[in-house]
Amino acid sequence: MIETGTDPERVLLIGVQTREVIDESFFNLMKELSALTETAGGTVIHQITQKLSHIDNRTLVGKGKLEDIVLYVESHDIDLVISQNELSPSTNVNLEQEIGVRVIDRTQLILDIFAMRANSREGKLQVEMAQYDYLLPRMIGKGLSLSRQGGGIGTRGPGETQLETDRRYIRSRMHAIRKELRQVEKHRERTRQRRISGREFNIGLVGYTNAGKSTLLTALTSHDTYVKDQLFATLDPLTRKFKINGHDAFTVTDTVGFIEDLPTQLVHAFKSTLEEIRYMDVLLHVVDASHPAFNTHEQTVMALLKDLEIYDIPILTVYNKVDRLSRPFEPTLFPNITISAKDEADIEKLKERIWSLCIDNAEEFTVNVAPDEGDLLSLYQQNTLITSVDFNEEKNYYELIGYRNKTKDDKEDEKY
Ligand SMILES: Nc1nc2c(ncn2[C@@H]2O[C@H](COP(=O)(O)OP(=O)(O)OP(=O)(O)O)[C@@H](O)[C@H]2O)c(=O)[nH]1
Ligand SMILES: [Mg+2]
Numbered sequence: 034m035i036e037t038g039t040d041p042e043r044v045l046l047i048g049v050q051t052r053e054v055i056d057e058s059f060f061n062l063m064k065e066l067s068a069l070t071e072t073a074g075g076t077v078i079h080q081i082t083q084k085l086s087h088i089d090n091r092t093l094v095g096k097g098k099l100e101d102i103v104l105y106v107e108s109h110d111i112d113l114v115i116s117q118n119e120l121s122p123s124t125n126v127n128l129e130q131e132i133g134v135r136v137i138d139r140t141q142l143i144l145d146i147f148a149m150r151a152n153s154r155e156g157k158l159q160v161e162m163a164q165y166d167y168l169l170p171r172m173i174g175k176g177l178s179l180s181r182q183g184g185g186i187g188t189r190g191p192g193e194t195q196l197e198t199d200r201r202y203i204r205s206r207m208h209a210i211r212k213e214l215r216q217v218e219k220h221r222e223r224t225r226q227r228r229i230s231g232r233e234f235n236i237g238l239v240g241y242t243n244a245g246k247s248t249l250l251t252a253l254t255s256h257d258t259y260v261k262d263q264l265f266a267t268l269d270p271l272t273r274k275f276k277i278n279g280h281d282a283f284t285v286t287d288t289v290g291f292i293e294d295l296p297t298q299l300v301h302a303f304k305s306t307l308e309e310i311r312y313m314d315v316l317l318h319v320v321d322a323s324h325p326a327f328n329t330h331e332q333t334v335m336a337l338l339k340d341l342e343i344y345d346i347p348i349l350t351v352y353n354k355v356d357r358l359s360r361p362f363e364p365t366l367f368p369n370i371t372i373s374a375k376d377e378a379d380i381e382k383l384k385e386r387i388w389s390l391c392i393d394n395a396e397e398f399t400v401n402v403a404p405d406e407g408d409l410l411s412l413y414q415q416n417t418l419i420t421s422v423d424f425n426e427e428k429n430y431y432e433l434i435g436y437r438n439k440t441k442d443d444k445e446d447e448k449y
Contacts, residue, residue: 046080048117137187140296163302237313241330242290244319245353323357395436
């Protein structure tokens, strides 16, 4: 956020619509850029766009349009210009020189929001890594000044003193971060192992940013998580236990939201976080059904899942926010469920679907537990879905029948 005491930055958005981008997509991209800017704490004053067959290598927009921009910035007290199109280092410098205020692009804006949101040590390191990854090629031979005194959108993340030091420092810092991230990853691996051997049913939430993942996690677990009408409210994976039909054996994990054209630096940096998804038993793909671009959103998510090579986890598409729908809704992904995360009856319906998906992918088992093995009994209750308990008087033990999660090993074995 912008520090208190300072007024929000006044932002002008600019964008070039090239021939291959249709009007509707361009409109949505500019709208999303505006939402991202507000999320970063800026105020969007105006936007100036241009249709061109291809972007101008020197200044992005044509000469006349550039004059319009310069005039607008001067007469409306603009602090910052944000470009929808990716800017090469030299275009970026040219624009700043011509316009006379700071100019950043969508990637820098998203990196900035991530820097603002990162809470955990791991999240912070991942963002720092992504920012250096972005900065490094921009320093080489460009004589680009890295001093970004004054603060504001696009300047958050690695501290200023660090930005002012040289490439060698950045390289060695990147090396150190990589090393530390590997440690964190090992730790995560151990927790994951425990979760898998615990044989709980792990439900993963994935989806476009602002789809309602955190709201759903809260609704399923009746706990408070950070839910905000902002893009990228959640950066760190968060796992909570929850119950279905009185059974304790479920966990749900919230993940970072996806976005169209997520900067590659960030995809790279958050790979290990995103890879948590791979270890889930069932995925809930949350889609904001009330969003006009929901179709592009869900395709973006599916493409990322494909990139992560996630093929064999059952996915239930959860079309959310139906309470906001004003038009008839045609689902495009199957199987699906249409809900409002704010409707308790819908949450119950969703739990039933999760329950059947888990059972479908589990194995039935029977086991006998002696009356003095109370600990064992509760272990089964915690980690499996017990559907019947009978006391066998003749043999003096409890007969349990239930479903348990297949371990990843069992799943591997099945393939052969
Ligand atoms: N009307 C309505 N609003 C909803 C519903 N579900 C979520 N929202 C709102 O949508 C906004 C975004 O919800 P979040 O749960 O933060 O979304 P998210 O997917 O976690 O977003 P990121 O963490 O940014 O990726 C919040 O303002 C929620 O209150 C719903 O079913 N109906
Ligand atoms: Mg969230």
